[in-house]
Amino acid sequence: MTAPRRTVRSSDVREILNYFGKCPLCGYPARASTYTARFDDGTTEEHIIATCGLPCGWNGPAAATTMTGNESPLTAKPKPLPPNQAQLTTRPERESS
Numbered sequence: 001m002t003a004p005r006r007t008v009r010s011s012d013v014r015e016i017l018n019y020f021g022k023c024p025l026c027g028y029p030a031r032a033s034t035y036t037a038r039f040d041d042g043t044t045e046e047h048i049i050a051t052c053g054l055p056c057g058w059n060g061p062a063a064a065t066t067m068t069g070n071e072s073p074l075t076a077k078p079k080p081l082p083p084n085q086a087q088l089t090t091r092p093e094r095e096s097s
Helices: none
Strands: 010-015 030-039 042-051 059-061
Touching: none
Parallel strands: none
Antiparallel strands: 010 030, 030 042, 042 059
16 A cells, blocks of 8 residues: 655755764755645655765754754754844933034
8 A cells, every 4th residue: 555645835945054973975065955745635744855066966963063052053942033123222412512
């Protein structure tokens, strides 16, 4: 029995800015992105794909190797921004001469 076909309804790609993995072929630093696909049956799939920074041609699945924490970029929640604070102060009134 084959699984029913699913159709991708939306997808997005987010670069992992704090990724510090290396290319397994040449050892040069790699970059990585999270690929997310949402299907018509309500399911979602996420994959991390790394690419060599040199033109050796390698790319493939990768683990989330980051240096800024142990939390995976797939599960990290954005931190709330601090409340708005006034950046400008009022100018004191000049005395007229």
